[in-house]
Amino acid sequence: MSQSRSTVDRLMADASGRRPRADARRNVERLVEAARIAVAEVGVGVSAHEIARRAGVGVGTFYRRIPSLDALLELVLVEILDEIGELADRAAQDRDPWHGFCAFAASYVRLRAESCGISEALGGACATGLAERLERLREHFRCLVERAQAAGAMRTDLAWQDVPFLLAAAATGGSTVGLRAGDQQWERNLRVILDGLRHAPSGQLPGAAPA
Incomplete structure (x- = not known):
């Protein structure tokens, strides 16, 4: 490839x-x-x-x-983050902002769910070598969220910074409270989160937006 x-x-x-x-x-x-x-x-x-x-x-x-091992791991993670960036670029070109955002969200959550390493990197591991890519990814999130909000497709009471946390929550672990996740668990989680992003707010969100 x-x-x-x-x-x-x-x-x-x-x-x-x-x-x-x-x-x-x-x-x-x-x-x-x-x-x-x-x-x-x-x-x-x-x-x-x-x-x-x-x-x-x-x-x-x-x-x-x-x-070195660190050099190899950094290069592997950089290329995966670059692939995520390419997905975000394609999503931003979609004529339907909500459709583009959902397509990106599905690819992003799938990658987080299937790759321990990229989930760790997005959580801060190897942050020094990946700082530039993570900054670009934050900009991609901002662009996609604000584009969907401007089109009236996403609720506007949340900050774009909330969205990476919500998508990270969709990529759940394999078990919790003695229950085993289904084979499409992350997709089920994501569907509920996307529905929540579209629906009108039922009340003011608590606390401040992520920094």
């Missing part, structure tokens, strides 16, 4: 300008793909040994081909 190739190219960059060997590139491609899957399943606490094992290479190969 193009996003993975972009990450591979950045990892394979050689100041000498020499073309990397084919086997070296294959190993980096396998490590990047393994890192994406491991970040989704395990989270940002995944180890270099685990990524190497999933890629089918030795940990020595990992450290010969990858500058």
Whole structure:
């Protein structure tokens, strides 16, 4: 996929300008793909040994081909956040602001529900290296929410800053109070939240908007 190739190219960059060997590139491609899957399943606490094992290479190969574990994880998270940004750009171009917002919300919550790592990153893990992307994502949220509100499609008594918290709440864990989530639980949660975003307020919201 193009996003993975972009990450591979950045990892394979050689100041000498020499073309990397084919086997070296294959190993980096396998490590990047393994890192994406491991970040989704395990989270940002995944180890270099685990990524190497999933890629089918030795940990020595990992450290010969990858500058550091932190560098690899940051690049993987950056490309995923860039993908979210592209989804937001497409949503902002939808002629129907509410339809565009809902499409983005569904993709965003699905990603949070399916990837431990991106959920952790959006919650503040690796924040230093991802600060620029998170700032862009906040701007995307502001744009999409204010666009839907201006069209009369979303209640106006909430701030755009409320919406990321509401969508994060839709990406629930697998169990609570001894109950197991259904296989479409996040979609059910999101439907209720979207209905709440559209409906007229029943009273003033308590407290201040998130900062």
